[in-house]
Amino acid sequence: MTRYDLYGLGNALVDTEYHVTDAVLASLGIEKGMMTLIDDQRLQTLDAFLQDHAELKKQASGGSAANTLIAAANFGAQVFYSCKVANDALGQFYHQDLVASGVATNLHEISSEGQTGRCLVMVTDDAERTMNTYLGITGDLGPHEVDQSALAHSRMVYIEGYLASSETARQAAIQAHQLARAAQIPIAFTFSDPAMVTYFRDAVAEMIGPGVDLLFCNEQEAMTWTQTDSPEAAFDRLGHTAQTWVCTQGAQGATVFDGTSRHTIAGRSVPAVDTNGAGDMFAGAFLFGRQQGWSFPEAARFAVYAASHLVTQFGPRLPLADHRWLLEEYARARSI
Numbered sequence: 001m002t003r004y005d006l007y008g009l010g011n012a013l014v015d016t017e018y019h020v021t022d023a024v025l026a027s028l029g030i031e032k033g034m035m036t037l038i039d040d041q042r043l044q045t046l047d048a049f050l051q052d053h054a055e056l057k058k059q060a061s062g063g064s065a066a067n068t069l070i071a072a073a074n075f076g077a078q079v080f081y082s083c084k085v086a087n088d089a090l091g092q093f094y095h096q097d098l099v100a101s102g103v104a105t106n107l108h109e110i111s112s113e114g115q116t117g118r119c120l121v122m123v124t125d126d127a128e129r130t131m132n133t134y135l136g137i138t139g140d141l142g143p144h145e146v147d148q149s150a151l152a153h154s155r156m157v158y159i160e161g162y163l164a165s166s167e168t169a170r171q172a173a174i175q176a177h178q179l180a181r182a183a184q185i186p187i188a189f190t191f192s193d194p195a196m197v198t199y200f201r202d203a204v205a206e207m208i209g210p211g212v213d214l215l216f217c218n219e220q221e222a223m224t225w226t227q228t229d230s231p232e233a234a235f236d237r238l239g240h241t242a243q244t245w246v247c248t249q250g251a252q253g254a255t256v257f258d259g260t261s262r263h264t265i266a267g268r269s270v271p272a273v274d275t276n277g278a279g280d281m282f283a284g285a286f287l288f289g290r291q292q293g294w295s296f297p298e299a300a301r302f303a304v305y306a307a308s309h310l311v312t313q314f315g316p317r318l319p320l321a322d323h324r325w326l327l328e329e330y331a332r333a334r335s336i
Helices: 022-028 040-053 064-075 089-100 136-140 148-152 161-165 167-182 194-199 201-208 219-226 231-240 278-291 296-310 320-335
Strands: 006-009 013-019 035-037 055-062 079-082 117-123 129-134 157-160 187-190 212-218 242-248 253-257 262-266
Touching (some): 006 064, 040 117, 055 089, 064 157, 064 320, 136 167, 148 167, 161 167, 161 201, 167 187, 167 201, 187 278, 194 201, 212 219, 219 231, 219 242, 231 242, 231 253, 242 296, 253 296
Parallel strands (some): 006 079, 006 157, 013 117, 187 212, 212 242
Antiparallel strands (some): 013 055, 242 253
């Protein structure tokens, strides 16, 4: 049995990314900067409108945890991803794209009738991303999709907060959490989006249970979760949720807590065009660094470096070849 550095559980969504104006968002009644769940009818309406009134930039396999695992895999980690797609054209595209990205999966065993999930990603001129998500069959992800053998042969389990929006997916996350705890495998969890801690707080709390080993969040998520009005106050309370944590702060960098000390990591000034996937890339680079034995500050510095490179282009992922190049560039920069 192959051993994995990371076992991930999350949604499988085909991302379609458009460049839009604030006026387009306003005309569609879409809340900027947030993830909103939509039904099939709304998906068709938005898709038709965006094809006529926005610039299509990219389509790729996605999902919060998927993007993180793809990044970690292409930096050099061994990863496995459990998710759910339909036996349709988009599902086949997703499966092939995932495997081509170096991610092991059991999708070939669990494709079902239905529609593969999609996410319409709308990026405005200020690089802010707004997402409207149609879960499709990924909303039915459940305990059956948890690959217990792959999980048991992994060094860490990574669970995305987006699973809180589905009853069956939440149960899958809880099962993965329990299996990892029983096997003494560390658990990492990401809030994924402010909408999850705002509108699905109780469900997120169920998934986190008595706590996790490593938490990923941004400032807004941290403050909403801890019910505080400043990042500093939130930092003082995140320890009630996780033994260690990472809080991304956009262009300002990040703050990390390694279980003993808190560290501030400076950001990098870059011409950002699209922040979609920046947090996922940060998590993938950070987790890769930790699997290499790097300290929290060193892993976070590399994660800031990788995320700052990602936001200079459209799309939630880098070209696969760029990961090794980026790792080499970072090593050279650190040696100077």
